[in-house]
Amino acid sequence: MTYTKYSASGNDFVIFHSFTKKDYSKEAIKLCNRTEGIGADGLIVLVPHKDYDFEWLFYNSDGSHAAMCGNGTRACAHYAYSNGLAPSNMKFLTGAGTIESTVEKDIVQTQLTKPILIKDEFIQDGFTWYLVDTGVPHLVTIVEDLEKYDNSLASKMRYEYNANVNFAKIEDKKIYVRTYERGVEGETLACGTGMAACFLRAHNLRLVDDIANVYPKSKEELTLTKKDEILYFKGAVKKIFTTSIN
Numbered sequence: 001m002t003y004t005k006y007s008a009s010g011n012d013f014v015i016f017h018s019f020t021k022k023d024y025s026k027e028a029i030k031l032c033n034r035t036e037g038i039g040a041d042g043l044i045v046l047v048p049h050k051d052y053d054f055e056w057l058f059y060n061s062d063g064s065h066a067a068m069c070g071n072g073t074r075a076c077a078h079y080a081y082s083n084g085l086a087p088s089n090m091k092f093l094t095g096a097g098t099i100e101s102t103v104e105k106d107i108v109q110t111q112l113t114k115p116i117l118i119k120d121e122f123i124q125d126g127f128t129w130y131l132v133d134t135g136v137p138h139l140v141t142i143v144e145d146l147e148k149y150d151n152s153l154a155s156k157m158r159y160e161y162n163a164n165v166n167f168a169k170i171e172d173k174k175i176y177v178r179t180y181e182r183g184v185e186g187e188t189l190a191c192g193t194g195m196a197a198c199f200l201r202a203h204n205l206r207l208v209d210d211i212a213n214v215y216p217k218s219k220e221e222l223t224l225t226k227k228d229e230i231l232y233f234k235g236a237v238k239k240i241f242t243t244s245i246n
Ligand SMILES: N[C@@H](CCC[C@H](N)C(=O)O)C(=O)O
Pocket: 011, 060, 065, 066, 068, 069, 070, 071, 072, 136, 137, 164, 181, 182, 183, 184, 190, 191, 192, 193, 194
């Protein structure tokens, strides 16, 4: 079996394609293991679909299924285009709905699914939170210093709200983000739907314009754009290697 490892702003994925649509949770746990497997935050399997360029099945590293993954869509679009599975402008099906991606060399832009507000501003544990679904649910709190990121608080909030948890700092209309991810159960180097949720919160508070640069923990630069209520997420992806494992 041939697997490709990708990094999309530090969020890393194992990707392969198959004709078989089935539950790949066990494979996700094995392949994403950083000691005994390839090592990644998630597994993406592309399967054929009669109405789309393909359908994807997404798993977190603990084997849990997630409806969407912003960085994963960019890595997966690059993989699909590079392997001749889709044109450079493609449409594919995720658990959260249809995703449109455009590949231009190593830069991939994804049109995210329409955000849904779950819970407006509320205060808990000394922070002001906002809960939004940008494909998957995200809690966002805006802080003055990203050192305020608290892994045990994030873990507690994650289970209470069944959501990913983001701490964001806004400076000169730029957004800096640290994310605790569900299914990885820890901080990752980047989370696309998390950055989108932080951008949306900052945009609602008029702290950024319709287009803003966002920097996750990896410090790689991404661009978020809001146009007619739709969010576009753009940045570089890296193919790390392809390997065959029996
Ligand atoms: N890293 C992703 C989000 C992946 C899913 C998430 N961990 C969940 O279970 O909700 C991104 O880039 O959006």
